[in-house]
Every structure is written in structure tokens, then in C-alpha cells.
Amino acid sequence: MISDLLERLCRQGAWRLGEVVVVPVTSGQVELRHHSDENTAPGSGLRPLERPEELRDLVRYDEAGRYRPLKGAPTLPRGWIFTAGDARALQQALDFVYPGATASWAAQQHGELRVVDLRVTLNRQTGMYRVTQKITNEQADRLVGRFCRSDEGCLRTILWRLDRDRPVTSLPAAKFDPAADQLGRAGRHLPIFCAEACNLLVAEARAVVKQKPA
Amino acid sequence: MANLKPNNSALIIVGHGSTQNPDSSAPTYAHQEEIRRRRLFSEVHCAFWKEEPSLREVLQMVEAEEVYIVPNFISEGYFTEKVIPRELELTGRVTRRNGKVLKYCEPVGNDPRMVELLLLRAREVAPGVPAKETSLIIVGHGTGLNENSAVAVKRQVALLRREGQYAEVLAAYMEEEPLVSNWRVLTGQRHVVVVPFFISDGLHSYQDIPVLLGLEGEPTAAASQLEVFRRNPYTCGDRLLYYASAIGTEPAFADIILDTAARFEAPPPVAATAA
Numbered sequence: 259m260i261s262d263l264l265e266r267l268c269r270q271g272a273w274r275l276g277e278v279v280v281v282p283v284t285s286g287q288v289e290l291r292h293h294s295d296e297n298t299a300p301g302s303g304l305r306p307l308e309r310p311e312e313l314r315d316l317v318r319y320d321e322a323g324r325y326r327p328l329k330g331a332p333t334l335p336r337g338w339i340f341t342a343g344d345a346r347a348l349q350q351a352l353d354f355v356y357p358g359a360t361a362s363w364a365a366q367q368h369g370e371l372r373v374v375d376l377r378v379t380l381n382r383q384t385g386m387y388r389v390t391q392k393i394t395n396e397q398a399d400r401l402v403g404r405f406c407r408s409d410e411g412c413l414r415t416i417l418w419r420l421d422r423d424r425p426v427t428s429l430p431a432a433k434f435d436p437a438a439d440q441l442g443r444a445g446r447h448l449p450i451f452c453a454e455a456c457n458l459l460v461a462e463a464r465a466v467v468k469q470k471p472a
Numbered sequence: 473m474a475n476l477k478p479n480n481s482a483l484i485i486v487g488h489g490s491t492q493n494p495d496s497s498a499p500t501y502a503h504q505e506e507i508r509r510r511r512l513f514s515e516v517h518c519a520f521w522k523e524e525p526s527l528r529e530v531l532q533m534v535e536a537e538e539v540y541i542v543p544n545f546i547s548e549g550y551f552t553e554k555v556i557p558r559e560l561e562l563t564g565r566v567t568r569r570n571g572k573v574l575k576y577c578e579p580v581g582n583d584p585r586m587v588e589l590l591l592l593r594a595r596e597v598a599p600g601v602p603a604k605e606t607s608l609i610i611v612g613h614g615t616g617l618n619e620n621s622a623v624a625v626k627r628q629v630a631l632l633r634r635e636g637q638y639a640e641v642l643a644a645y646m647e648e649e650p651l652v653s654n655w656r657v658l659t660g661q662r663h664v665v666v667v668p669f670f671i672s673d674g675l676h677s678y679q680d681i682p683v684l685l686g687l688e689g690e691p692t693a694a695a696s697q698l699e700v701f702r703r704n705p706y707t708c709g710d711r712l713l714y715y716a717s718a719i720g721t722e723p724a725f726a727d728i729i730l731d732t733a734a735r736f737e738a739p740p741p742v743a744a745t746a747a
Contacts, residue, residue: 259535311505318494327491329524353517353533357525361533374528384554453529457522458491 260364261345264352268345273446274439276356276413277334280348283341288348290355292336293443307340310347314354328458329357330412330450332441362451366436374454376402377421383460390463395420397466403428405462406452408440414452415440476734481538482515483507484530485729486556488545488671489520495673497523499721500544506726513540521551527559531572539574540733546581546612546671546720547624577736580720581624581669583728587631589719594638594665597704597716607659608638611652611668611681614645622648625669638665646680653684656711663705664713671720687715 267273268282279293290313291304298304307313320326320333334355342348352360365371376398380390393401398420406412407429416434419425425434432438436449485507487500500518508516519530531539541560543552557576561567567574594608610632612625625643632641639661644652655664668681682688687706705712 260533311501314501325492325494327523353525358529358533362529365532371532382558384558385550454526456524456526461491461522 260360261349263364263367264348264360265345267448268348271446273448274443275352275359275448276330276450277332277441278352278355280352286344288342290340290342290348290351291338292334293441295336295339303337304339305337307338310340310342310351310354313338313340313351317355328412328456329355330414330452332408332410332413356450359448359450362453363448366451371417371451371453373417375419375421376455376459379418379455379460380463387460387464389467390460392467393463395424398463399426399428401462401466402426402459405459406433408433412452413440413450415449416452418452418454476512476730478512479538480514480536481540482517482534482536483513483729483733484517484519484534484539484541486527486541486543486545487518487520487523488551489523491522497672499672499718499725502721502723503544503726503729506723507729510730512730521555521559527556531560531574534572537572539572540577540736541574542577542729542732543579544671544720544725544729545579546669547620548579548582549620552579575733575736577732580671580725580728580732583731585724585728585731586628586719587635589722589724589728590628590632590667590669591635591637592724593667593716593719593722597667598663598665598714601663601665601712601714603637604639605661606638606663606665607661608632608641609644609652609655609659609664609666610641611666611670612643612645613670614648621669628669646684651684652681653686655685655713656708659711662711664711665716666713667716668718670718673718673721682715685713685715687713 268280268288272279272281274280274293277293278290279296281289283289295304307316316335316338317329318326319335321335326333340351342351349360362371380393383390406416415436416426439447485500485504487497490496497520504516504518507513514536515534517530517533519525519527521527525533543556545552560574562574562576565576590610598606610625610629612621614622622645629641629643632638640659642650642658644650644655644658646652650658666685686708704714706715
């Protein structure tokens with residue numbers, strides 16, 4: 259069970275997932291907040307969230323009120339605190355903030371995480387995205403370097419390659435290293451795995467092939 | 473409502489999602505929340521074509537062995553027949569893989585209660601307005617990859633006409649004849665009620681259709697940030713136009729999703745589906 263793995267993780271102290279810090283408190287309860295609010299005392303301005311759905315609605319927008327279609331973007335709003343009563347509630351809350359992240363991590367722990375290279379993803383596309391098959395390796399490499407970069411793109415750790423024998427060369431090695439925190443912090447963290455390119459990247463690949471901004 | 477008992481299986485509600493409009497996935501999430509509250513399934517997940525979790529990663533999130541997959545789509549078509557099966561690697565109505573049994577259900581728009589919900593929505597948006605003096609327009613997308621949405625709208629219109637409550641019931645589309653932008657010519661009654669046969673108040677129902685109806689100048693913000701529905705009725709010459717939220721935002725869709733999953737196990741007899 260994913261929740262059992264999370265429970266075990268919490269027994270060893272605080273940990274981070276993307277921009278969220280998970281801090282075990284008492285009797286199986288854990289607190290979630292933005293990592294930059296880690297040292298803000300509860301009750302001193304952090305908005306308490308009681309249900310995972312409140313967190314879901316909050317992370318839909320960034321602090322400027324802009325829609326966040328990419329959940330891995332480093333634009334998680336600050337200023338809130340969510341208390342999960344048990345590991346199951348924790349799992350639900352994290353699934354709203356970083357959908358599928360804990361499940362991918364659990365699958366990786368069990369050696370069951372399937373990685374799909376970009377070329378395979380693109381070759382599968384039909385309809386308006388079929389044209390993405392025409393992107394060159396050089397164009398794809400540049401696109402990934404621009405779109406997926408951790409500082410202003412996405413905090414996921416990329417596991418796929420452009421093609422079987424062709425790694426991405428446009429991003430630092432840390433972007434592909436599960437042991438590296440994509441925000442460059444020290445301390446325990448879970449990586450947010452990217453085992454296959456998302457539809458947003460596929461849509462950007464279409465824009466590159468069509469040579470117009472997405 | 474179909475008789476669904478609490479069980480140990482999982483439910484995945486599949487939505488289209490959008491990278492542009494935050495309202496697109498909102499109904500799918502709302503139905504997830506309501507169904508979780510009822511504790512009928514051990515897990516209830518959402519998955520999206522254009523948002524996260526993606527169709528590629530959602531199965532990893534599922535721990536139950538038996539999984540019902542319900543497309544929160546208004547009709548059969550490109551997405552239900554091609555994209556969803558491809559992305560989830562389904563091999564048919566039932567797929568057995570890695571110890572799981574994946575049960576691929578019909579899209580919610582096929583549910584026989586759609587007519588009832590369309591009538592409810594039409595009454596809600598124009599309270600106290602006599603149906604016998606009202607033209608009811610059901611709007612679909614039409615054309616291209618969504619070709620089946622026009623078929624689905626026509627089916628609903630035929631059923632609504634048979635109900636005989638409204639003076640007239642018409643189908644209209646965004647991208648094919650009869651065009652919704654011609655509503656003044658198409659309709660004969662003073663009161664005109666427009667119900668989008670869409671899953672969410674996404675770009676189409678919240679931004680594009682109001683422009684086509686002449687209610688808004690240019691598509692602007694997301695639906696939730698506008699007041700399109702609060703300004704009913706719109707006075708257009710001597711006509712009064714009432715514009716409803718997309719049918720898929722109706723909370724009863726949570727029941728429809730459950731019914732769709734229940735129907736997977738016990739399809740109604742052929743005579744009942746034809747009724």
C-alpha cells in the first residue's frame with residue numbers, strides 16, 4: 259500500500275515533495291505546507307485547510323491568480339497549512355498537489371516504474387498531435403531544455419530519454435538524478451518522477467513543428 | 473439510480489481537462505468528491521488527457537484489483553474510442569493486466585437520464601417561464617473529431633420533442649449548421665433557453681457560445697471569473713434569452729457516473745435501451 263510506505267517515511271521525520279514539506283506531528287498526524295513557510299508558526303498567518311479538496315482548489319492557481327495546468331511547476335502558492343489525520347489523507351492531499359507522485363515513487367521502490375522514451379510517446383500520437391512525430395532530435399532537446407527546466411518549468415525528475423540511445427543534453431545531470439532535490443535544498447525528499455513526457459510537452463512539440471508559439 | 477453496493481473496487485473518472493481553462497476539470501473533480509463521500513468504492517481517482525494525473529500514470533495510483541473506468545465525456549467519439557483506450561492500453565471492454573481487471577464503461581452522455589437532466593437544467597435557468605412559450609436549444613460542438621457529439625445532441629432533441637413540454641426543441645452547433653449564432657432565426661418563441669450539451673463550462677460553453685449568441689463581445693476570462701449565468705435573462709430585441717451552464721456541471725452527474733459503472737455489470741435489456 260502506498261499509504262503504508264508514506265507512514266513509514268513519516269516515522270523517520272520531516273520530508274519534502276516538490277515545494278511541499280511534510281512534518282509529522284503527534285499521533286500519526288502530519289502537517290503539510292509550502293517549504294518556504296516551514297518556519298512559520300501555525301496560527302501566525304498561515305491559512306488552515308481542513309479538507310484535501312481545499313488544497314486541490316488552492317493549487318489550481320498560483321499566487322498571482324494564474325491557472326497552473328502543470329502541477330509540477332515551481333509556482334505552488336504559499337501561506338497555507340493542511341493537517342492530515344492519517345496516511346490515507348496525506349496520500350489524497352499529495353495526489354492533489356502532485357498527482358501520481360507518491361504512486362510513481364512507490365512503483366519505483368518496487369522496481370515497477372515503466373519509463374517511456376519521448377520518441378515512443380510522440381510516435382503513438384494521433385489526430386492533431388500526430389505531427390509531433392516530425393520534431394527533430396535537436397529540436398526536441400532544445401524544447402525539453404526550455405520547457406522542463408526545474409527553475410521555471412517543472413520540478414519533476416526526468417527518467418526518459420529522447421530516444422533509446424539519445425539522452426537529453428540540454429539540462430544539468432541533476433535533472434535526471436532521483437537523489438537530487440530539484441530545488442537544490444538539503445534534507446530528505448521524494449523525487450517527483452517523470453516516467454513519460456506529459457501532454458503539455460507533446461503540445462509544445464506540436465507548436466515547435468508548426469513553428470508557432472504554443 | 474442503479475443499485476451499486478459498497479465494494480472493494482476502484483473507480484477512475486476520465487476527463488478531458490485543459491491547459492487553458494481551469495473550469496474544464498472542475499466538474500470531474502466535483503463528481504470525484506461526491507462519490508468518495510458515499511464510500512461505494514475503495515478508491516476514486518480522476519485522470520485527464522490534458523491535465524494531471526495523466527491517463528498514463530493513473531493506473532499506478534490504483535491499488536484495487538478491479539477498476540471501473542468511466543469517461544466523463546458527452547458522447548462516444550475520438551476520445552472514448554481512440555485516445556482513452558490507447559493511453560490506458562485497453563484491449564477491449566475488459567482488459568486483464570498485471571493482476572488487475574480494467575472495466576471500460578460507456579461515456580456518461582449515453583445515460584438514459586440525460587433528457588431528465590436537460591429538462592431540469594432548462595427549468596432552473598428560466599424559473600416560472602412557461603415552457604409552452606419557450607424555444608429550447610440544445611447546443612453541441614459538431615464537426616471534426618467530435619462528429620459523434622452532433623449525433624448525441626440530435627438523439628436528446630428527439631427525446632425532448634417526444635416529451636412535448638416545450639413549444640419547440642432544436643439542435644444547434646458551434647461549427648456546423650444549424651449554427652447557434654443563428655438562434656434568432658431558428659427559434660419562434662419569445663423565450664429562448666439555451667443548454668450546452670457539454671461536460672464542463674470550458675472554453676466552448678463559457679466563452680465561445682456566449683460570443684456566438686451575441687451575449688459577449690470577445691472570449692475573455694474563464695467562466696468562473698465571469699458572470700455569464702448571473703445576468704439571465706438577456707434581452708435581445710423583443711426576445712428573452714436564458715443561457716444555462718453546461719449540462720455536465722449538474723451535480724446529479726455523480727449518480728450518472730455510478731449508474732454507468734453499475735450498468736457495466738448489468739446492461740439493460742435491448743428493448744429498454746431503445747425506449
